[in-house]
Amino acid sequence: MRILFTTYPERTHFLLLAPLAWALRTAGHEVRVAVQPKFADVVTQAGLTAVPIGTDRDLWQYLGRLKEMAHAKKEWTEEWTGSKEVGWPTPYAAAEWEPEDVDWDYLRNGYELQIGQWHKQSNVPMISSLVEFAQSWRPDLVVWEPTTYAGAIAARACGAAHARLLIGADVYGITRDHYLRLGAERPKDDRADPMADWLGSYARKYGFEFGEELITGQFTIDMLPPSLRMRANLNYLPLRYTPYGGPAVVPKWLSTPPERTRVAITMGLTVTDRAVGYPVDVQDLFDALGDLDIEIVATIVEEEQRKLARIPDNIRPVPYVPLQALLASCSAVIHHAGVGTLATTALQGLPQLSLPWDVDQPALAERLAAQGAGLAVHAAKATGEAVRENLLRLLNEPSFVQGAARLREEFLAMPTPNELVPRLEELVAEHRGDG
Known part of the structure; x- marks a missing residue:
C-alpha cells in the first residue's frame, strides 16, 4: 500500500505520528509525509520521506500577532480560550463538561472563532497542494493529525481511506458529538454549522459532498489507555505510545x-x-x-x-x-x-x-x-x-x-505500531473509495 501522513508544522505532533509511519514502512508499505516546506527537515531527520507541499505559514506566528494586538497575556488568553481559565479554546472546552451544561450558541460561536483563528491558519496553506499531490500519487490511506483537515479533504479527493491519529484527548470528536446532538434539537432553519460550511466548500470544489468524516475521520487511532482517554461516539483503534523525541545523543x-x-x-x-x-x-x-x-x-x-x-x-x-x-x-x-x-x-x-x-x-x-x-x-x-x-x-x-x-x-496492553498494521490493512480494504 501507499500511505500518506500529514500534519501542520508542529514538531511534537509529528513525533507522535512517526512510530506508526516507521511500522508501516517496515511492513513493506510505501510511506510519505506531506508537510509545509520548512518542516521537511524534521521529517527526514526521522528517517522518513518528506513531500513539501503548500506554503510556509506558522500558526504560532499568527497567534503571536494576536498576542501583540492584545498587548497583554491575560487579554490574549481570554480571546484565545473564550474564558478567563487557560485550557482548551472555545468550543473544545465543552468536551470536559456535562452534556446538560453545553450550550448551542457557545459551540457555534466557538467554531466560527476557531475556524478563522486556528483551523484556516493551519490548513489553507496546505489544502490545494496536498490534494494535487494525493491525486497524483494515489495513496491507499491518509493518516492526519486531528486538526489537519487538509488530510481528510485530500483523501476524499483521491478516493483513499483516511484516519485521524490523536495527539491527546479527543476533545474534537466529543465537541462534535455535542454539536450534532444539540443541532438535532434545533429548528431546521436554525442549524448553522460553521465546520460543515467551511469543509463543505472544499468538498464541492473537489467533486464530493460533505460528510462528518471530514471532521472526525473514517476511524481514529488513540494512544491513551482506558483510564486516561476521552472518547466520542466514533470508531477507535488503540495504539501503544512509542517514545520518540527526535534526533538525540545520550550524554x-x-x-x-x-x-x-x-x-x-x-x-x-x-x-x-x-x-x-x-x-x-x-x-x-x-x-x-x-x-x-x-x-x-x-x-x-x-x-x-x-x-x-x-x-x-x-x-x-x-x-x-x-x-x-x-x-x-x-x-x-x-x-x-x-x-x-x-x-x-x-x-x-x-x-x-x-x-x-x-x-x-x-x-x-x-x-x-x-x-x-x-x-x-x-x-x-x-x-x-x-x-x-x-x-x-x-x-x-x-x-x-x-x-x-x-x-x-x-x-x-495496547497494541504496538507493528501489531496495529494488519488491522489498518483490513480497514483500508473496507473504506477505500467510501464516501
Missing part, C-alpha cells in the same frame, strides 16, 4: 548510576521550540527543592537558565536530554502533562507530578491522579512549596509506585 554522565534518588523536571518540547516561556516559576521551584537530599535533572533551555539567580547544588540544569534515557535512572518525574512526556513516564512505571497549564493537560493530569499514578497541581497554583510537598509524597508513599505500575500495564 556520558547518564551512564553512571546516580548516588542519590534522581528526579526529572521537564516542561516539554513545545515551550522550548516556541520560546513561549515556562508556565511555572523555575527559580521558585529550584529554591524550594534545593535543600532536599535528592538529585534533580531539569531540562531548561539555556536562555532561561541565564535568567536564574541561583542554581542549588543538587540541581543539574540541561538544555535537553533524551527523556526515555533519563527516566530509566529516575524515581519520579515533574512535568506539564503533555501526552508524550506523560506516556513516556508511564511506560517507565514512575510516579508523576503534573503541573498542567493548557489544552488537554489539566484533563489528563486529573485522570492520572485519579488512577493513583501521581498527583496534579495546576501550573497557576504550582508554587515551589506546593511542588515540594507533592514531590515528597510521591517519593515517600508506596501507593504511587503501585499506581504507576498499574498505569504501565494499561499502556503495555
